[in-house]
Amino acid sequence: MTTNHSICADLFSHIVKNIKGNAMTTSRDVAHVFGKEHKNVLQAIENLDCSDDFNELNFQPVKYIDEKGEKRPMYRMTRDGFSFLVMGFRGKKSAEFKEKFIQRFNEMESWIGKRYQLKHDQHRMNDAIQYRETITGKQNKHAYAQENNLIYLVALGANRKQWLQAQGLPTDDEIRQHLSEKQLELIDMLTSENATMIKLGMNYEIRKAQLTFSATYFKVRNGLINKQGSSTATK
Incomplete structure (x- = not known):
């Protein structure tokens, strides 16, 4: 049986999106x-009594098909x-929906922040690889690709291509846009750790064991898992 809570969660799962960060x-x-x-929402936006600067910063006119x-x-x-x-929308149901929208904004902004941090640590790992190549001359x-797949293997249980295939996604897709906030946080942490271990010259197997x-x-x-290693929730 589908609950009102699950309906609401599904309704709000995609209403706030990552648009260019x-x-x-x-x-x-x-x-x-x-x-x-x-058409009434469009009219309400166009009739808002806000400054031109606020309007330009916060409302972007686009087209859809x-x-x-x-x-x-x-x-x-x-x-x-x-x-x-929506500050003028009244009623108990409207208040509930406003709260849900704001919650989704919070979740999406947190997710975007995790992606930004991951990009930073990706640069750190790339720099570490270049450093080792300079030191060893090899x-x-x-x-x-190998180091990124090591991270995905440890974090997700599959390399990038395998994980995308398992989700029914194109194998050339950008994987990070499909990951949850916790998955991004884990990958960020592992990427940072791996960068440090690469710089220290630790070999692949030792790094894999430590990352695991x-x-x-x-x-x-x-x-996400219990102490016996079993998953406690489905994605």
Whole structure:
């Protein structure tokens, strides 16, 4: 039996998206969730009594393709734009939906932050590989792919290509956009650790063992697996 909670969670699972590093929703999503006509939401946005600077920063006019294949107007909006727009929406249900929207903005902004940190640690690992190649005088053109796959293998139980295939995704897709916040946090931690161990000259097998230990500790600490190594939740 489907509960109201699961319906609500599913309804709000994709309403706030990562648009070029910003957490944003759309006028269509707002109309859908609050049970309003999209044309009325568009009109409400266009009639907002806010400054031109605020409007430009928080409301982005774009087009979408409707069911007839025709281009229609839509707005993308930031958390501030959303809050300004819906502050006048009244009623208990509206209050609940506003809370859910804000929660999704928080979750998406946290997820974006984790991706940003992971990019930083990816650079650290790349620098560590270059450092070792300079010290040893040996180069391996596959080193970057091998080290990234080591991280994915330890964190996800499969290398990048295998994981994407298992999710039914194209194997040339950017894997990080499909990972949860906790998965990104784990990969970030392992990437940072691996960079340090590479610089210290530790070999592959020793690094893999240490990363596996660290990953297991992370998963137990965060309730992803129990102390016996069994998963406590499905993704």
